[in-house]
Amino acid sequence: MFRRFRGAAAAKDMLLDRCLPLQRTERLPSMQASGRVLSQDIFSPVSLPGFDRAAMDGFAVRSEDTRGAKPNAPVILDNFLALRTGMLVPGCYDAVVMSEDCRMRGTTLEITVQLHAYKNVSRIGEDISVGERVFSEGHTLRPPDVAMLSALGIDEVSIYERPRVVIIPTGGELVPIGLRPLGVGEAYEINGLIARLYAEKWGARAKKTEIVSDDEGLIREAISSNADADMIIIIGGTSVGEKDYAPKVLEEMGELFVHGVRLQPGKPTAFGVVAGKPVVCLPGYPVAALSDLYLFVRPALQKIGHRSDRQPKVSARLARKIPSRPNYLSMVRVILKDGEAEPIMISGAGILSSVARADGFVVVPEEREGLEAGETVVVELFE
Amino acid sequence: MFRRFRGAAAAKDMLLDRCLPLQRTERLPSMQASGRVLSQDIFSPVSLPGFDRAAMDGFAVRSEDTRGAKPNAPVILDNFLALRTGMLVPGCYDAVVMSEDCRMRGTTLEITVQLHAYKNVSRIGEDISVGERVFSEGHTLRPPDVAMLSALGIDEVSIYERPRVVIIPTGGELVPIGLRPLGVGEAYEINGLIARLYAEKWGARAKKTEIVSDDEGLIREAISSNADADMIIIIGGTSVGEKDYAPKVLEEMGELFVHGVRLQPGKPTAFGVVAGKPVVCLPGYPVAALSDLYLFVRPALQKIGHRSDRQPKVSARLARKIPSRPNYLSMVRVILKDGEAEPIMISGAGILSSVARADGFVVVPEEREGLEAGETVVVELFE
Numbered sequence: 001m002f003r004r005f006r007g008a009a010a011a012k013d014m015l016l017d018r019c020l021p022l023q024r025t026e027r028l029p030s031m032q033a034s035g036r037v038l039s040q041d042i043f044s045p046v047s048l049p050g051f052d053r054a055a056m057d058g059f060a061v062r063s064e065d066t067r068g069a070k071p072n073a074p075v076i077l078d079n080f081l082a083l084r085t086g087m088l089v090p091g092c093y094d095a096v097v098m099s100e101d102c103r104m105r106g107t108t109l110e111i112t113v114q115l116h117a118y119k120n121v122s123r124i125g126e127d128i129s130v131g132e133r134v135f136s137e138g139h140t141l142r143p144p145d146v147a148m149l150s151a152l153g154i155d156e157v158s159i160y161e162r163p164r165v166v167i168i169p170t171g172g173e174l175v176p177i178g179l180r181p182l183g184v185g186e187a188y189e190i191n192g193l194i195a196r197l198y199a200e201k202w203g204a205r206a207k208k209t210e211i212v213s214d215d216e217g218l219i220r221e222a223i224s225s226n227a228d229a230d231m232i233i234i235i236g237g238t239s240v241g242e243k244d245y246a247p248k249v250l251e252e253m254g255e256l257f258v259h260g261v262r263l264q265p266g267k268p269t270a271f272g273v274v275a276g277k278p279v280v281c282l283p284g285y286p287v288a289a290l291s292d293l294y295l296f297v298r299p300a301l302q303k304i305g306h307r308s309d310r311q312p313k314v315s316a317r318l319a320r321k322i323p324s325r326p327n328y329l330s331m332v333r334v335i336l337k338d339g340e341a342e343p344i345m346i347s348g349a350g351i352l353s354s355v356a357r358a359d360g361f362v363v364v365p366e367e368r369e370g371l372e373a374g375e376t377v378v379v380e381l382f383e
Numbered sequence: 384m385f386r387r388f389r390g391a392a393a394a395k396d397m398l399l400d401r402c403l404p405l406q407r408t409e410r411l412p413s414m415q416a417s418g419r420v421l422s423q424d425i426f427s428p429v430s431l432p433g434f435d436r437a438a439m440d441g442f443a444v445r446s447e448d449t450r451g452a453k454p455n456a457p458v459i460l461d462n463f464l465a466l467r468t469g470m471l472v473p474g475c476y477d478a479v480v481m482s483e484d485c486r487m488r489g490t491t492l493e494i495t496v497q498l499h500a501y502k503n504v505s506r507i508g509e510d511i512s513v514g515e516r517v518f519s520e521g522h523t524l525r526p527p528d529v530a531m532l533s534a535l536g537i538d539e540v541s542i543y544e545r546p547r548v549v550i551i552p553t554g555g556e557l558v559p560i561g562l563r564p565l566g567v568g569e570a571y572e573i574n575g576l577i578a579r580l581y582a583e584k585w586g587a588r589a590k591k592t593e594i595v596s597d598d599e600g601l602i603r604e605a606i607s608s609n610a611d612a613d614m615i616i617i618i619g620g621t622s623v624g625e626k627d628y629a630p631k632v633l634e635e636m637g638e639l640f641v642h643g644v645r646l647q648p649g650k651p652t653a654f655g656v657v658a659g660k661p662v663v664c665l666p667g668y669p670v671a672a673l674s675d676l677y678l679f680v681r682p683a684l685q686k687i688g689h690r691s692d693r694q695p696k697v698s699a700r701l702a703r704k705i706p707s708r709p710n711y712l713s714m715v716r717v718i719l720k721d722g723e724a725e726p727i728m729i730s731g732a733g734i735l736s737s738v739a740r741a742d743g744f745v746v747v748p749e750e751r752e753g754l755e756a757g758e759t760v761v762v763e764l765f766e
Contacts, residue, residue, distance in 0.1 A: 009498040031560065032560045034580050048735075051567055058623035063500035086556050086667065088568040099624065109488065134739060142765050144738040147573035150560040151735060160720035173469050177414065184434055184472040185599035197417050241440035243467060284469065284585060290527060310764060312695045350412060352431075352534060353510045355527040356517060381693060382525050 001240055002260025004266040007366055008329035011258045015271045018257070021298045022230060024161040030149040033141050035203075037161040037306045042135040044152050047125035052089040056120040059083070059102060059109055060093035063117045071112045080109045089121050096120035110302045122130045128152065138306050146334060163304040165199045165206040166229040167192045167224045170246065171284060174211045190352075191282065191289045193236045198293050199233075199317055201383060206370050214243045216242075223253060227275050230304050233297065235282035237270035244283040254279075262366060266291035286352045291331040294361070294380070312381045313360070316341035322371045324364040333358035334379055341379050358382060384623055385643025385651075390749055391712035393643045395679055398654045401640070401661050402683045404461035405613060407544040411531040413652050416524050419542040419587075421691045425518040426533050430508035435472040439503040442485060442492055443476035446500045462490045475728065479503035479549045505649045511535065521689050522694075540570065540600045546687040547613040548589040550575045552606045554619040554667060574665065574672045574758040575702050582616075584766060586688045597626045605634060610658050613687050616680065617665035628652060628757035637662075645711045647751060649674035669735045674714040677744070677763070695764045696743070699724035705754045707747040709715045717762055724762050741765060 006014065025039040026191065063182035070073040081093060087094060095115040099339075102111045123238040126132060134148060139151075141157075149157060169192035177188045191206045199206035209226070210220045214237055228234055235245045240260075250256040250272030258271040265288035280297055282289040302308060319340040326331040334341040338360040343362070344354045360381040364371055371377060389397065403645075404597035408422040441519035443464040449534065452458040464476060470481060471507030478498040485494045513519060517531060518524075532540060539755075560571045576593045592609070595601045597620055609615055620629045623643075635638040640656040648671035652662035663680055665672040685691060701721040707713040717724040719742040726745070727737045743764040747754055754760060 013654045025421060031576065044488070049570075052564065057622065059627075082626060085622070086554070086568075086570060096476065127734050134736065136509070143577045143584070144669065144765070145737060147577045147669065148735050150576060150740045151571050151573050152573075153561070155561045172471070178536070178538045181435065181536070185469075185634075188534050188536075190534050193414065193533060194526045197529065201526070239440065241467060243440075258709060286527065286530065310695045310697065313691045314693065351510050352531050353517065356531045382527070 002254060004258050005260035006258050006262070007327070008263045008295065009366065011261045011263075011269070011271065011382045012299065014257050015278060015296055016303055018273050019028050019231070019303045021306050022160050022163055022304050023156050026161050027156050030146055030155055033159055034143055034146045038135055038137055038139045038141065038157060039160045040158045041078045041137050041150065042134055042154065044128045044130055044134050045134050045154065046152055047130045048151060049122050049124055050126040052124055053122040053253050054083045054085055054087045054089055054096045054120065055122045056096055056098045057084050058096045058098045058120065060089045061095055061097055061109070061115065063095040063115045064115065066095070066097070066111055066129055068109045068117045071353060073096060074110045074112045076151065077109045077111060078103065078107065090365065094118055094121065113189065115326070129283055141195065142302060153326055153337050162307050163230040163301055163372065164205040165204040165231045165233060165301070166226040167195045167199070167206060167208040167233045167235065168212055168219070168226070169208065169235045170212045170214060170219060172213045176211065188212070191284060191286055194289065195233050195235065195282070195293060195297070199297070201308075202298055202301045203307050204301050214245065216245045216249060219249050223249065223274055223279065227277065229277060231300065232274070232279045234279060234281045234323055235289060237268050238281040247272070250274060250279055250281070254282070263291060263295070264325055264330045266295070266331070269296070271296075278345050286344060287355060290355060295331065309324055312383065314379050314381065316379050318343070318362070318371055318373055318375045318377050321373045322364060324368065324370045326369050327366055328337055329366045330364040332362045332364060334362050335359055336379060342377050355382070387639060387641050388643035389641050389645070390710070391644055391646045391678065392749065393652065394644045394652070395682065397640050398661060398663070398683055399681055399686055402686045403690050405543050405546055405687050408463045408541050409544050410541050412540050413540050414535055415531055415723060416540050416542055417526055417529045419524055421518055421520055421522045421540060422522065422543045423541045424516055424520050425532065427511045427513055427515050427517050427539065429535055430513045430539065431510040431534060432505050432507055435501065436506050437466045437468055437472055437479045438466050439479055439481045439491060439554045440503045441503065442478045443472045444492070444494070444498065445476055446478040446480055446482050446498045446502065449478070449480070449494050449498045452494045452497045457493045459488065461490065470650060477501055477504070495500040496607045511536070516620050523690060523692065529592070533724045539763065543629040543689050545586040546613040546684055547611065548587040548616060548684070550578045550582070550589060550591040550608040550618065551595055551602070551609070552591065552618045553595045553597060553602060555596045559594065574667065574669055576619065577667070577669065577672065578676060578680070581739050582684060584681070584689050585681055586686045586692075587614075587684050592698065597628065599628045599632060602628050602632050604637060606632065606657055607660065611658065614683065615660060615662045617662065617664045618672060621664040621666050630655070633657065633662055633664070637743045639751050645713045645715045646674060646678070648707055649678070649714070652653060652679070652712070654679075658710050670716075673738060678714065691699045695766065697762050697764065698759055699755055699762050701745070701756055701758045701760050704756045705745070705747060707751065707753045710749055711750050715745045715747060720741055724760055738765070748766045
């Protein structure tokens with residue numbers, strides 16, 4: 001029997017409550033920090049541009065000298081300086097006339113437009129002033145941000161470490177991928193691979209342990225010896241059978257606060273805390289494990305890792321009705337085709353091919369009993 | 384003067400017409416192929432499951448023996464086999480009764496439900512049958528797909544190589560990032576860094592050359608010596624000044640089919656072909672270069688790399704009116720706040736801080752003159 005049976009939203013909240021944003025930081029060269037999260041505010045050590053800079057190819061002039069210039073009444077100057085975009089505009093000038101608006105006449109310049117002060121000049125500090133805050137702690141650096149840091153001469157930044165995730169696959173029937181041909185009743189251990197690849201995609205450093213047999217002591221030992229992880233993911237043995245040791249072990253080693261979730265697929269899910277670290281137990285069925293990864297592990301890792309990356313999603317019209325179990329949250333795989341979302345109605349949580357065929361998933365909330373054909377739904381795309 | 388001035392959509396189409404999907408392939412262990420694109424169809428060499436498999440913990444029975452069983456009229460069996468989820472259901476049985484629906488009574492089993500044939504049994508080939516197509520050429524492998532390949536015993540796959548992109552930064556005022564403090568009139572070369580990081584994010588293998596001075600011969604040489612690239616990106620020198628050599632060089636070495644685009648920012652953009660390979664010339668201003676990267680380079684690399692990754696985007700209400708230049712496509716940086724998109728109205732294409740502050744961008748199409756406050760817009764998020 002599931003003794004801590006929860007709704008999906010409640011289970012997620014309880015898990016997130018027990019996941020703390022990581023405090024460990026490291027310093028990294030700015031150029032290698034793309035995709036990482038700042039653990040410090042960044043203030044600019046310089047102004048950018050660092051000087052009044054030509055914004056166009058042309059000639060530096062004094063704006064007051066151009067007063068009244070028009071195409072039919074040009075002004076002739078002998079105090080000017082030819083320069084290219086990006087070059088310094090010396091202090092004795094305050095505007096740049098574009099090549100198109102003037103003409104050299106011997107050693108003088110004929111101008112056909114009147115310029116206001118600082119026309120075509122990028123002024124010192126226009127982009128960033130010295131001392132100004134450029135980025136706040138918690139900001140995920142993107143390529144132009146890294147460039148911005150470099151432009152400011154900030155060669156190194158302090159960032160949060162990646163969360164450390166340890167994945168423990170359990171099950172006597174499992175064989176490491178590719179080790180040898182499978183015997184009858186055996187299966188390759190693939191859920192750990194899925195969990196590792198997704199954890200890495202979601203910003204963590206993930207490692208997978210050896211496969212652990214269905215043995216209480218060995219599961220306990222695997223947890224103890226990975227207590228330095230920021231999250232432990234145990235796969236398999238999460239249900240209510242006699243050999244489903246994971247929830248029992250959590251209860252004994254720490255706290256088991258969720259066992260059983262009103263989630264389809266993904267009911268045999270358990271969450272606990274051991275030595276202050278969240279432990280997530282995923283069912284051995286790949287599709288159910290995938291529900292858990294997207295609905296629970298992803299937001300948990302985001303919180304631990306100070307991230308808020310958005311999941312790519314699209315809107316689509318539902319091609320067919322989706323039935324769902326009352327009071328359960330359902331995660332339904334869909335195929336996108338011509339702006340329509342076609343649900344894949346295979347219920348088996350073991351049917352990995354249903355994921356291989358799917359473009360993404362639709363969530364049916366707990367309070368709905370299914371979704372109607374023709375409804376507009378949000379499809380979260382499998383990354 | 385821009386001599387091949389185009390609308391933004393036309394320029395993009397012309398560029399994409401000249402970008403051909405890559406034909407070079409490589410073989411990679413399946414476990415390392417996540418995120419890569421298959422260059423072959425994959426057919427299953429086996430059935431999955433490879434045997435009739437228990438879908439629940441319980442007891443294998445013959446369904447015909449359970450006929451008529453009810454809670455108040457149980458059936459007593461002596462032919463049964465205890466098994467766990469995932470185990471082989473021997474051929475002499477055809478159903479699994481869950482532990483909850485039965486009880487051991489000495490050496491017999493008391494069952495309180497009637498089972499139909501294959502109840503709680505995952506049948507051989509239910510997931511995938513031998514010979515069935517699992518993935519098609521062109522599919523981008525995601526973590527569960529890699530797991531699927533592994534589950535089928537497919538240890539290696541043929542994938543498309545990553546497009547090779549060579550980035551050539553030009554400009555005498557440029558200094559490599561962090562090399563030394565800047566002198567007056569100098570700037571760090573940051574656009575090449577932005578281009579490299581994005582090209583890699585978009586699936587390419589990117590390398591950046593040394594900075595090339597504003598010299599026709601040197602630019603020509605840089606192009607020639609990187610003719611094995613699938614795309615060359617030249618940064619700077621793309622406008623119509625006397626030292627804007629890039630478009631001229633393209634014209635002489637091959638074809639220049641776009642010079643000048645009705646795009647704001649990003650007007651001084653040029654596209655050409657040299658020795659059959661697309662050459663994209665980006666303006667030296669970072670924000671303008673970024674427009675080009677997102678609007679032109681990204682779809683071009685996707686086509687070359689057989690990819691169709693979707694850009695993360697959200698809908699938002701426009702907080703303020705956005706003016707835009709008639710007949711120009713505009714890319715406007717926005718800040719997202721409480722479901723509203725606040726446009727950043729700085730027009731300077733050199734203002735990198737406007738990108739650092741932005742969450743994403745809104746595109747104002749050529750046929751619109753601005754967008755109204757309150758309109759619902761699609762915000763493409765900066766990755």
